[in-house]
Amino acid sequence: MSLKGKHIGIALTGSFCTYEKVFQELQKLAAEEAVIQTIFSDAAQTLNSRFGKAEDFIRRAGEITGRKPMMSIPEAEPIGPGSLFDILVLFPCTGNTIAKLANGITDTPVLMAAKAHLRNNKPLLISVSTNDALGMNMKNIGLLLNTKNIYFIPFGQDNPKAKPNSMIARTELLIPSLEAALQGRQYQPILC
């Protein structure tokens, strides 16, 4: 499937250790000539860490996509009425955002984007990245796995000995996972 001209929302949440891989995949999507709009959660747009400065990530997103990121709930709200995206990807998706999404909470630009997009009966793809995936958040991941129009980039344990509850998505499978979700299918195998 060609992604040329597809309108793809990429919502970044505060899993900062994943950002290098995320930006690599954004470059690939841009090379496919997809129309990319990023959305930054409040954490993603404000927290600086050893993985980089928020303002640098915001600038890079703008440079790769050619569009200013959405940074507020009012900016993300028109995604619903305007039916702005063919697909929305939570890339990367923290445990915090997974837990809120599974429980109907809409208090960040990313969660507003997800709610607005899902009302249009279109696919939402999640890229799990959290240390509590097999702990406190397993129930929420289970709930989302069984929710209409929600798909996952294949994921697995990244460091079972040191972080036994941690799971992370295989970000390099973004494009095949997107293509499957756009056709209403979960890319398989989902566990890796």
Ligand SMILES: Cc1cc2nc3c(=O)[nH]c(=O)nc-3n(C[C@H](O)[C@H](O)[C@H](O)COP(=O)(O)O)c2cc1C
């Ligand atoms: C350096 C750093 C790295 C983090 N990495 C992760 C992570 O990989 N996964 C995660 O779920 N939370 C991670 N967090 C915590 C989230 O940023 C925090 O829960 C935040 O409230 C998430 O908000 P959001 O989901 O709205 O982006 C990290 C925080 C910091 C400061």
